[in-house]
Amino acid sequence: MATIVHDFRSDTVTRPDAAMRAAMAEAPVGDDVYGEDETVAALEARVADMTGKAAGMFVPSGTQSNLLALMSHCERGEEYIAGQEAHAYKFEAGGAAVLGSIQPQPIENAPDGSLPLDKITAAIKPDDIHFARTRLLALENTIGGKVLPQTYVEEATALARQAGLATHLDGARIFNAAVASNRSAKDLAAAFDTVSVCLSKGLGAPVGSVLVGSPEFIAKARRLRKMVGGGMRQAGIIAAAGLYALENNVERLADDHARARRLAEGLARHDGLDVELPQTNIFFLRADPAIGERFADHMAAAGIGVSGRYGQQRWVTHKDIGDEAIDAALDAAARFFAAA
Numbered sequence: 015m016a017t018i019v020h021d022f023r024s025d026t027v028t029r030p031d032a033a034m035r036a037a038m039a040e041a042p043v044g045d046d047v048y049g050e051d052e053t054v055a056a057l058e059a060r061v062a063d064m065t066g067k068a069a070g071m072f073v074p075s076g077t078q079s080n081l082l083a084l085m086s087h088c089e090r091g092e093e094y095i096a097g098q099e100a101h102a103y104k105f106e107a108g109g110a111a112v113l114g115s116i117q118p119q120p121i122e123n124a125p126d127g128s129l130p131l132d133k134i135t136a137a138i139k140p141d142d143i144h145f146a147r148t149r150l151l152a153l154e155n156t157i158g159g160k161v162l163p164q165t166y167v168e169e170a171t172a173l174a175r176q177a178g179l180a181t182h183l184d185g186a187r188i189f190n191a192a193v194a195s196n197r198s199a200k201d202l203a204a205a206f207d208t209v210s211v212c213l214s215k216g217l218g219a220p221v222g223s224v225l226v227g228s229p230e231f232i233a234k235a236r237r238l239r240k241m242v243g244g245g246m247r248q249a250g251i252i253a254a255a256g257l258y259a260l261e262n263n264v265e266r267l268a269d270d271h272a273r274a275r276r277l278a279e280g281l282a283r284h285d286g287l288d289v290e291l292p293q294t295n296i297f298f299l300r301a302d303p304a305i306g307e308r309f310a311d312h313m314a315a316a317g318i319g320v321s322g323r324y325g326q327q328r329w330v331t332h333k334d335i336g337d338e339a340i341d342a343a344l345d346a347a348a349r350f351f352a353a354a
């Protein structure tokens with residue numbers, strides 16, 4: 015495999031810079047399983063405050079955060095509604111089913127990432143001994159780099175509440191959604207009972223997510239976190255990176271979005287590349303089948319790292335992608351089409 019010089023595969027590939035590492039080195043710590051790590055407590059309080067919830071819990075990953083949310087909302091034999099493309103359903107190894115005995119009820123996502131209201135209604139089971147009890151609606155924002163329309167979020171969560179369902183937001187990239195839509199994370203989180211926020215995506219921390227909700231909900235989730243092995247000791251070392259990221263790396267997400275847009279527009283100029291212009295830091299590109307494989311090989315040989323899955327390429331901008339990386343990718347693409 016060719017060496018990757020400019021890494022567009024994911025916003026998880028960022029490395030902590032010197033200032034973030036200094037914050038980690040200096041963090042006061044304690045045993046967080048005993049509730050004695052003040053840096054973890056500060057991070058939990060900060061994310062709770064930024065999302066307008068009363069309590070938060072630091073966890074090692076977004077996958078564990080979603081799992082604990084699903085297991086806290088749903089008992090064994092109950093079900094949650096989520097999109098076919100939802101990370102919590104499709105990309106988390108079926109954890110809720112395996113570890114929580116929770117049945118997923120997936121619904122086809124609309125092109126904008128939403129779950130059509132009539133399909134949600136149709137999927138909610140009546141109280142009947144034949145059915146699993148429907149407990150939860152789980153949405154994701156951003157999803158595939160797209161921001162869910164806020165009016166949709168309000169309608170879908172109102173529908174869920176009327177049917178007696180709880181609501182969870184996989185807000186792994188909620189700050190991308192907030193920056194792109196010029197709303198606060200608090201506004202985007204307001205309609206949901208619980209929210210999961212990733213620190214290790216565009217925010218650039220090395221590890222960690224925070225699950226937020228009511229104090230009672232978080233107390234339940236804390237017991238489950240211990241059960242799945244997510245109780246961490248002097249975790250302030252990594253929580254400090256999350257705090258640093260929230261202080262320093264939220265507003266700069268706008269730069270990632272602008273760079274993604276310049277890159278997508280540049281690539282879209284070439285016949286043979288079908289590019290959907292990004293709303294945030296992620297976009298997908300489909301190359302004409304006649305050139306797809308050669309184009310992918312050419313870009314890889316030029317040191318441009320892209321994830322190619324499911325018949326398309328996914329391009330992601332992040333903290334460690336600067337203007338020179340965008341130029342390098344556009345130059346490499348231009349050389350390919352000049353030679354073709």
Ligand SMILES: *Cc1c(COP(=O)(O)O)cnc(C)c1O
Nearest residue numbers: 075076077078101102154184186
């Ligand atoms: C990355 C991601 C997760 C999971 O986070 P990990 O820390 O990789 O486990 C969950 N949901 C969404 C939408 C994500 O992008």
